[in-house]
Amino acid sequence: MKKGLFLKLAGLGILVMITSVWGQPANRTTIDEKVAALVSRMTLEEKVGQMTQISLEVVSRGFPVVASPLQLDDARLRNAIVVHHIGSILNVGTRAHTVQKWRQIITKIQDVATQDTRLGIPIIYGIDAIHGANYTTGATLFPQAIGMAATWNPELVKRDGQITAYEVRASGIPWNFNPVLGVGRQPLWPRLFETFGEDPYLVSVMGAAYIKGLEGEQNTISDSDKVASCMKHYLGYSFPLSGKDRTPAWIPERMLREYFLPPFRAAVRAGSHTLMVNSSEINGIPVHSSHFLLTDVLRGELGFKGFVVSDWQDIENLYRREKVASTQKEAVKMAVMAGVDMSMVPLDFSFYNDLLELVRNGEVPKSRVDEAVTRILKVKYELGLFEHPYPDPTFGERFACKEFQQTNLQAAQESITLLKNIDGVLPLKKGARVLITGPTADKMHVLNSGWTITWQGNEESLYPKDKWTILQAIRHKIGTDRVTFVPGVSFEKEMDIPAAVEAARRADVAIVCLGEDAYCESEGNIMDLTLSEPQLKLAEAIEKTGTPVVLVLTEGRPRIINRITDGAKGILMAYLPGMEGGRAIADILFGDVNPSGKLPVTYPRYTNDFTLYDHKHSENNDEEHQYHPQFPFGFGLSYTKFSYTNLTVEPKTVKIGDPVRVSVTVRNAGRRAGKEVVQLYLSDLVASVTPSEKRLKRFKKIALAPGESKRVSFTLNKSDFVFFGRDNMPTVEPGVFKVSVSGRSKEFTLKK
Ligand code: BGC
Numbered sequence: 001m002k003k004g005l006f007l008k009l010a011g012l013g014i015l016v017m018i019t020s021v022w023g024q025p026a027n028r029t030t031i032d033e034k035v036a037a038l039v040s041r042m043t044l045e046e047k048v049g050q051m052t053q054i055s056l057e058v059v060s061r062g063f064p065v066v067a068s069p070l071q072l073d074d075a076r077l078r079n080a081i082v083v084h085h086i087g088s089i090l091n092v093g094t095r096a097h098t099v100q101k102w103r104q105i106i107t108k109i110q111d112v113a114t115q116d117t118r119l120g121i122p123i124i125y126g127i128d129a130i131h132g133a134n135y136t137t138g139a140t141l142f143p144q145a146i147g148m149a150a151t152w153n154p155e156l157v158k159r160d161g162q163i164t165a166y167e168v169r170a171s172g173i174p175w176n177f178n179p180v181l182g183v184g185r186q187p188l189w190p191r192l193f194e195t196f197g198e199d200p201y202l203v204s205v206m207g208a209a210y211i212k213g214l215e216g217e218q219n220t221i222s223d224s225d226k227v228a229s230c231m232k233h234y235l236g237y238s239f240p241l242s243g244k245d246r247t248p249a250w251i252p253e254r255m256l257r258e259y260f261l262p263p264f265r266a267a268v269r270a271g272s273h274t275l276m277v278n279s280s281e282i283n284g285i286p287v288h289s290s291h292f293l294l295t296d297v298l299r300g301e302l303g304f305k306g307f308v309v310s311d312w313q314d315i316e317n318l319y320r321r322e323k324v325a326s327t328q329k330e331a332v333k334m335a336v337m338a339g340v341d342m343s344m345v346p347l348d349f350s351f352y353n354d355l356l357e358l359v360r361n362g363e364v365p366k367s368r369v370d371e372a373v374t375r376i377l378k379v380k381y382e383l384g385l386f387e388h389p390y391p392d393p394t395f396g397e398r399f400a401c402k403e404f405q406q407t408n409l410q411a412a413q414e415s416i417t418l419l420k421n422i423d424g425v426l427p428l429k430k431g432a433r434v435l436i437t438g439p440t441a442d443k444m445h446v447l448n449s450g451w452t453i454t455w456q457g458n459e460e461s462l463y464p465k466d467k468w469t470i471l472q473a474i475r476h477k478i479g480t481d482r483v484t485f486v487p488g489v490s491f492e493k494e495m496d497i498p499a500a501v502e503a504a505r506r507a508d509v510a511i512v513c514l515g516e517d518a519y520c521e522s523e524g525n526i527m528d529l530t531l532s533e534p535q536l537k538l539a540e541a542i543e544k545t546g547t548p549v550v551l552v553l554t555e556g557r558p559r560i561i562n563r564i565t566d567g568a569k570g571i572l573m574a575y576l577p578g579m580e581g582g583r584a585i586a587d588i589l590f591g592d593v594n595p596s597g598k599l600p601v602t603y604p605r606y607t608n609d610f611t612l613y614d615h616k617h618s619e620n621n622d623e624e625h626q627y628h629p630q631f632p633f634g635f636g637l638s639y640t641k642f643s644y645t646n647l648t649v650e651p652k653t654v655k656i657g658d659p660v661r662v663s664v665t666v667r668n669a670g671r672r673a674g675k676e677v678v679q680l681y682l683s684d685l686v687a688s689v690t691p692s693e694k695r696l697k698r699f700k701k702i703a704l705a706p707g708e709s710k711r712v713s714f715t716l717n718k719s720d721f722v723f724f725g726r727d728n729m730p731t732v733e734p735g736v737f738k739v740s741v742s743g744r745s746k747e748f749t750l751k752k
Contacts, residue, residue, distance in 0.1 A: 031378060031381040031382060032378070034381055034386075035374055035377045035378050035381060036374070038119065038121070038377060039370055039373055039374055039377065041119065042119065042373070044356065044359055044360075044366070044369070045085055045356065046085045046118070046119060046121075047369050047370065047373045048085070048352055048355045048356050048359070048369065049084055049085025049086050049087055049352060050085065050086075050087035050088075050121065050342075050372075050373045050376050050377065051087065051336075051341060051342050051343060051351075051355065051369070051372050051373065051376065052084065052085075052086045052087060052088070052342070052343060052345060052349070052351055052352045052355075053086070053087070053088035053089065053090055053126070053309065053342050053343060053344045053345060053346060054080055054086055054088075054089055054090075054345055054346050054347070054348075054349075055089070055090055055091045055093070055346040055347060056070070056089055056090065056091045056092065056093035056105070057091070057093050057347070058076065058080060058346070058347060058348070059072055059073060059076045059077040059080050059089065059109075060072055060073055060076070060093050061073045061076075063076065064347075066093055066094055067094075068094040068095060069094070069097075069101070070093040070094045070097070070105075072105060072108050072109070077108070077109065077112050078112060078116065080349075081109070081112045081113050081116070081117060081123070082112065082116050082117055084349050084352050085117070085352075086123075086349075086352070087121065087123065087124065087342070087376060087380075088123060088124045088125070088126060088309075088342060088376075089109060089123055089125050089126075090125070090126040090127065090177075090344065090346060091127070091128075091346070092127070092135040092455075095135075095453055095454045095459070095462060096134070096135045096136055096137045096139075096453045096454070096462070097135070097136065097137065097171075098136070098137045098138075099136055099137075099138075099170055099171050099396060099399060102136060102171035102172050102173065102391070103171070103172045103391040103393070105172075106125055106171075106172035106173065106390070106391050107172070107390055107391060109123050109125065110122055110123060110389040110390050113389070114389050121377070121380070121386075122380060122385040122386060122389035123389075124174065124175055124228075124376070124379065124380055124383065124385060125172070125173050125174065125175060126173075126175040126176070126177055126230070126309075127168060127171075127173045127175070127176060127177065128176075128177045128178065128451055129164050129167075129168045129173075129176045129177075129178060130144070130145075130177075130178050130180075130194060130450075130451035131143065131144045131145070131148075131160075131448070131451060131452070131576075131578055132160070132163065132164050132167065132408075132578070133164060133167035133168045133170075133171060134451045134452050134453065134457075135171075135453075136167060136168070136170075136171045137453075138399075138400050138464060139167045139399070139400055140163050140164075140167060140400050140404040140405060140407075140408050140579070141408070141448060141452060141578045141579040142160045142163075142164070142408050142411050142412075142578045143411055143412050143415045143575060143576060143577045143578045143581065144193045144194065144448075144449065144451075144556065144575065144576040144578070145179065145180060145193065145194050145195055145196050145206075146184070146192060146193045146194075146195060146196070146197060146556065146557075146575050146576065146600060146601070147193075147411070147412070147415035147416075147574075147575035147576055147577050147578070147597075148160055148196065148206065148210075148411060148415065149195075149196035149197040149202060149203075149206055149600035150197075150414075150415040150416075150417050150573075150575060150597040150598060150599065150600050150636075151411060151414040151415045151596075151597060151701075152202075152597075152598050152600075152677040152699055152701050153414055153701045154205050154206060154209035155209070156407070156410065156411050156414060157206045157209040157210050157213065158209040158210065158212055158213040159213065159407050159411075160210065160213060160407075160411060161179075161209070161210040161211065161212065161213020161214040161229075162213040162214075162225075163213075163404045163407060163408075164176065164178075164213070164214065164227075165213065165214045165215075165225060165226050165227045166225045166396075166398065166399070166404075167396075167399055167400065167404075168227050169224060169225055169226065169227055169395065169396075170391075170395060170396030170399045171391070171396075172390070172391030173227070174221070174227050174228060174383045174385060175227055175228045175230065175274070175383070176214055176227045176228070176229060176230060177230045177232060177276060178210070178214075178229065178230065178232070179196075179206075179207050179210045179211065179229065179231060179232075179267075180194040180195050180196075180232055180233070180238075181195075181196075181203060181207045181231050181232065181234075181263040181264055181267055182194075182195050182203075182232075182233060182236075182237050182238025182239075182260070182263075183195065183197075183198060183199070183200050183203050183238055183239070183259055183260055183263065184196070184197050184198050184203075184238055184600075184601055185198050185238065185239050185259065185612060186238065186239050186240060186243055186610070187243075187529060187557050187558055187601065187602075187604060187610055188242075188243025188244075188526060188529055188557070189238060189239075189240055189243055189244075189245065189557070190244075190245050190519055190520075190521060190522065190523070190524025190525055190526070190556070190557075191237075191238070191245060191521060191524075192238075192556060192557040192601070193449060193450075193556030193557060193575065193576050194450075194451075195238055196263075196600060197599075197600025197601045197633075198600065198601045198602060198612050198613070198614075198633060199600070199613070199614065199633065199695075199696050200258075200259050200260070200262040200263060201262070201695070201696045201697060202600055202696060202699070203262075203263040204262050204263045204265075204266035204267075205266070205699075207231070207263045207266060207267050207270070208266045208267060208269070208270035210229070211229045211231070211267055211270040211271065211272045212270055212271075214226065214227050214228075214229040215227070215228065215229055215270075215271060215272070215273070219270075219271035219273070221273060221382055221383050221384075222382060222383055222384030222387075222388075224388075224392055224395050225395070227383075228273040228274055228379060228382075228383055229267075229272045229273060229274070230272070230273075230274040230275065230276050230309065231263075231264060231267040231268075231272045231274075231275050231276070232275065232276035232277075232311075233276050233277060233278040233279065233311060234264055234275050234276065234277055234278055234287065234293070234294075234298065234308075235256065235260055235261065235264065235278055235282070235287060235293055235297075236249045236251050236256060236260050236278055236282040236287070237249070237278035237279060237280060237287075238260075239251060239260070240280065243525075243526075244522065244525045245521050245522040245524070245525055246279045246280045246521075246522060247280060248280060248281045248282075248284070249280065249281070249282045249283075250282070250283055251282050251283065252283075253728050254689070254724045254728050256282070257724045257728065258723060258724045261297070261302075264298075264302060265302055268302045268303060268304045272306065273306040273307075273379050273382065274306045274307055274308070274309060274379060275298070275304060275306065275307075275308050275309070276308075276309050276310070276311055276344075277294065277308060277309070277310055277311055277314065277340060278311070279311045279312070279314050279317070281322060286314075286317075286318055286322045286324055288310055288311075288314050288315060288317070288318055288334075288335045288338065288340060289318055289322075289324055289325075289331075289334040289335060289338050290338055291337065291338045291339060294308060294338045294339030294340065295338065295339040298339065299339070305375075306375060306378075306379060307341040307342055307372065307375035307376045307378075307379055308339055308340050308341045308342070308375075309340070309341070309342040309343075309344055310335060310340050310342065310343050310344045311344060312344050312346060313344070313345070313346065313347070314335075314344070315331050315332055315335040315340065315343050315345070315351060316328055316331060316345070316350065316351075317331075318330075318331035318334055318335060319331040328350060328354060329354040329357065329358060332351055332354040332355050332358060333358050333363055333364055336355060336358075336364055336368060336369075336372070337364065337368065340372075341371075341372035341375050341376060342372070342376060343355075355369070405580065408578060408579065408580045409580040409583060409584060411578070411580075412574075412577040412578055412580045412581050412583070412584035412585075413584040413587055413588065413593045413595075414596055414597060414675070415574070415575055415577060415584075415597045416572060416573070416574050416575075416577065416584055416585060416588050416595055416597050417572070417573040417574075417575075417595065417597035417598060417599055417635075417636040418570075418571075418572055418573075418588070418595040418597075418636060418637040418638065418639075419571040419572070419573050419599075419603070419631050419635070419636070419637070420565065420568060420569070420570055420571040420637070421569070421570050421637050421639075422569045422570070423548075423569060425509070425548050425550060425569035425570045426550065426570045426572075426588075426589065426591070426639070427588070427589065427590055427591025427639060428509055428550070428589050428590050428591070429508075429590075430477065430478045430590055431478075431482070432478070432482065432507075432508040432509055433482055433484075433506070433507050433508045433509075434474065434478065434482055434483050434484070434507055434508065434509055434510075434511060435484050435485075435486065435500070435503045435504050435506075435507035435509070435510040435511065435542075435547070436470070436471050436474060436483060436484070436485045436486075436510075436511045436513065437485070437486050437487060437488040437500045437503070437504075437510065437511070437512055437513065437538065437542065438487070438488060438489070438512050438513035438514050438535065438538060438539075438552075439487060439488075439489055439490050439491050439513070439514070439515075439517075439535065440470065440513040440514060440515045440552070440554045441469065441470050441471045441485065441487065441511075441513035442469045442470070442471040442472070442485065442487070443460055443469055444460060444463035444464075444467055444469055444579075444582075445457055445458050445459070445460045445463060445517075445518045446515060446516070446517065446518060446554050446576075447469070447470075447554055447574075447576060447577055447578060447579070447581035447582060448463075448518070448576060448578055448579065448581075449516070449518040449519065449520070449556055449576045450518060450519055450520025450521070450524070450556075451520060452518070455520050455521075456518060456519060456520050456523060457518040457519075457520060458517065458518035458519070464579070467579045467580070467582070468582040468583055468586075469582045470511075470513055470552060470554075470581075470582045470585050470586065471483070471485055471513075471582075472582060473582035473583045473585065473586035474511070474586045474589070474590075476586070477586045477587075477590055477592075478590065484503045484506070484507060486499050486500040486503045487500075488500035488538045489534035489535055489537070489538045490534065491516070491517045491532050491534070491535065492532060492534065493534055494534045494537065494538075497537060497538055497541050500538060500541070500542060501541050501542060501544075501545055504542045504545045504547045504549075505545050505547060507547055508547070508548075509547065509548050509549075509550060510542045510545075510547050510548070510549045510550070511550050511552060511589065512538065512539050512542055512549055512550065512551050512552070512568075513552045513554070514531060514535045514538075514539065514551060514552070514553055514554075514555075514561075515531075515553050515554035515555035515559070515574075516554070516555040516556055516557075516559065519556075524556070528607060529557070529558075529559055529560050529604070529607045530559065530560040530607055531555075531559040531560060531561050531564075536561075536563050536564055539551065539563075539564040539567070539568070540563060540564055540567065543564065543567030543568065544567075548569040548570075549567065549568045549569060549570075550568065550569060550570035550571070550572065550589065551564065551565075551568045551570070551571045551572065552572045552574060552585055552589075553571070553572065553573050553574060554574045554575070554576065554577065554581070555575070555576070556575070556576050557601075558573075558601060558602075558603040558604060558630075560604060560605070560606065560607050560630075561630065562605050562606065562630060565630060572585065572588065572589070572595075573597070573599070573603070573631075591639065594638055594639045594640060594672050594673065594674045594675070595636065595637065595638060595639065596636070596638060596674060596675035596676065596677070596701070597636050598634050598635060598636035598677045598679075599631055599632070599633055599634060599635050599636060600633070601633060602629045602631075602632060602633045603629055603630045603631035603632075603635075604629055604630060605628060605629055605630040609628070609629075611627050611628075611629070612633065613627075613629075613632055613633035613634065613694075614633075614692040614693070614694065614695050614696075615627055615692065615693060616690050616691075616692060616693070617690070617691075617693060618690070620693060627693075634677075634679050634696070636677075638670075638672075638674045638675075638676065639670070639672050639674065640668055640669075640670030640671065640672040640673070640674040640706065641668075641669045641670040642666055642667065642668060642669065642670075642674070642676045642704070642742075643666070643667045643669045644664055644665070644666055644667075644741060644742040644743070644744055645664070645665045645667070646663075646664065646665045647662070647663070647664045647739075647741055647744045647745070647746055648661075648662070648663050648664075648746070649661070649662050649739055649746045649747075649748045650663075651748070652748050652749065653748065653749045653751060654748060654749070654750055654751070655750075655751060655752070656718060656721070656732050656734065656750055656751070656752060657718050659715045659716065659717055660715065660716040660739075660748065661713060661714070661715055661716075662680055662698075662713065662714045662715075662716065662739050662741070662746075663711055663712065663713040663714075664678065664711070664712055664741045664742075664744070665709055665710070665711050665712075666678055666702065666704065666709065666710055666712055667704070667707075667708070667709040668704035668705060668706055668707060668708050668709075669707075670706060671706050672706060673703070673704065673705050673706060674703070674704060675701055675702065675703045675704075676701070676702055676704060677699055677700070677701045678699060678700045678701075678702060678712045678741060678742070679696060679698075679699045679741065679742070680696070680697050680698040680699065680714050680739060680740075680741050681694035681695060681696055681697065681739070681740045681741070682694065682695055682697045682716065682720060682721075682737060682738070682739055683695075683737065683738040683739075683740070684721070684723070684733075684735065684737055685735060685736045685737065685738060685747075686735055686736070687723060687733055687735070688725060688726055688731070688733060689723060689724070689725060689726060689731075691723070694738075694740060697714075697716060697720050698714040698716070700712055700714070716739075718732060721737070721750060732750075733750075734749075734750050734751045734752050735749070735750060736748070736749055736750075737749075737750055
């Protein structure tokens with residue numbers, strides 16, 4: 001602890017904790033008591049300041065045009081922290097900084113906060129570490145969440161959280177704006193890749209695992225290698241009707257509860273400390289102004305105890321964009337009274353000024369401010385910021401170490417999903433002569449996309465030189481002389497398709513690398529889910545040569561490829577596989593790794609058919625209403641074969657509330673070791689609210705040696721039978737149910 005801070009806290013008469021080990025207070029004063037004592041000494045200005053979060057740019061030289069390398073501006077910093085008492089800063093300002101640079105930035109900020117202010121309250125710094133510490137140079141950058149979901153391996157997702165927390169804390173930052181818990185049910189949405197896919201249960205399991213990774217099993221966020229998580233974006237952000245980012249969702253309350261609330265419920269249970277609000281609106285109500293969602297449901301029903309932060313400029317947006325407030329001040333009142341505790345303002349002090357006035361005029365009660373500040377300070381205490389506001393100079397030795405990179409490689413390998421493999425085209429022989437073509441073949445940024453080094457993730461020149469593109473990884477694996485590279489097209493333009501065709505004729509196999517250029521948030525809006533025309537033309541032209549074609553897709557959402565699927569012998573979906581993605585793709589193409597990823601979303605066949613796997617019966621009851629995706633949710637091939645036998649359900653008749661045990665034997669019937677995801681779906685055959693054909697209820701990833709069998713068992717509990725009834729209340733109805741596992745099914749009866 002810095003001397004100045006100690007004196008300040010001691011001077012306040014607060015019982016100062018001296019900690020020997022992080023997170024283990026040496027005296028009995030509870031955090032609640034400390035927070036209450038501190039709040040009782042704060043002025044209104046100091047309280048409102050704690051509720052204010054600004055962006056790093058605002059305290060940097062040159063703002064609003066901040067040059068790289070970023071430099072803090074002393075006067076601006078003092079204006080923010082000493083004059084406006086702000087409690088939080090976020091963002092990267094320019095682009096990724098080194099660990100060293102981050103530590104300098106955080107140290108300087110905490111110097112001002114802890115030494116130059118009356119109460120010495122440390123700043124809580126927040127960052128978007130979405131797929132690893134993506135704003136720290138050289139960090140371990142994992143597959144984006146959609147790929148992590150495709151691993152169907154919650155342990156790996158937890159490891160991602162642990163490693164991310166380690167590298168974020170090594171950068172001196174204690175708070176991560178992740179995980180994204182929106183259920184990805186709108187494939188056009190440019191933030192689909194930040195989600196864990198289309199199923200509420202899968203998102204809930206993965207979200208909770210990630211939170212435990214970031215915060216620790218017991219949510220001991222003061223530990224030196226843990227950070228506070230921020231579940232986002234509450235609620236319904238992931239389902240914009242138009243598919244464009246930050247546009248309205250129309251979700252009736254029953255469906256909100258059925259599909260979109262469960263991951264947040266699971267995340268609150270997992271102990272997440274903070275929550276960020278959906279930028280947009282549901283049913284005409286901007287969520288930043290919804291007391292019902294932010295207070296009644298979140299606090300009253302879910303029991304959330306942490307603090308709520310707005311999204312970027314979204315309180316102001318109630319006035320400027322959403323037009324539900326006639327002034328900015330009215331917007332502030334609306335949001336604060338709805339339940340927003342901290343405003344990500346983030347580019348000025350308007351929120352601070354407006355809220356001060358509102359409280360002075362009696363329009364916002366002091367008690368509401370006290371409540372918000374209490375929640376914020378509690379998290380600061382729990383993070384150990386009062387005892388350790390500064391980056392620990394001795395911590396961080398393992399930053400981007402071999403072990404972390406190995407885990408990252410494993411995550412990428414387990415995410416990649418084999419969607420088609422005709423005539424055993426895959427795995428490829430290492431002696432084959434290979435053409436590599438397409439716009440994603442030789443770029444690192446297409447493997448990572450948004451939230452990588454920069455916000456848009458599209459500055460190829462800033463990517464590490466020691467990581468491999470798909471092309472580089474294949475060259476390393478089979479030797480440069482076996483590989484011909486002809487890009488053929490860019491994303492939007494034909495370059496030289498005839499040259500690629502010519503090269504394909506001379507090759508044993510053509511690896512056609514297609515997908516999306518990098519994007520983030522609304523910059524990724526599209527008008528059409530179809531893959532870009534030049535890419536389709538390239539693939540079609542090469543397919544005509546008769547040389548076997550393997551498509552490798554690196555994309556954050558399932559772009560329509562129906563024109564080129566039939567002509568391809570092999571298709572590999574790699575999502576956005578992160579820094580080790582190139583290596584992982586090469587490992588799978590050439591058989592060093594057996595693929596085990598499964599789609600966490602439905603891969604649509606047509607641009608106007610986004611029917612999801614858990615559709616209603618009416619969406620699949622005749623030729624005109626057919627569930628006919630390109631590839632279904634949960635699908636993914638292996639280089640070995642798994643057989644399922646002896647599915648049992650016990651008991652055959654069960655009382656509501658009693659457990660149901662489902663078991664199945666899975667055997668590796670092929671000649672290679674492999675991993676399989678055992679997926680259990682439940683169908684409620686008749687219900688008072690139209691039931692889905694099936695819903696995912698459990699899954700387990702297992703490893704099997706050739707010839708090996710395992711008996712896998714699951715237990716279904718009362719909550720697995722719950723749906724939201726006609727009165728929007730949780731309901732369980734007796735009747736006949738069906739469990740299905742890999743095409744086998746068994747019925748049983750639930751009785752009162
Ligand atoms: C995004 C959030 C992010 C925030 C801070 C917003 O534009 O919607 O997900 O956490 O910016 O960078």
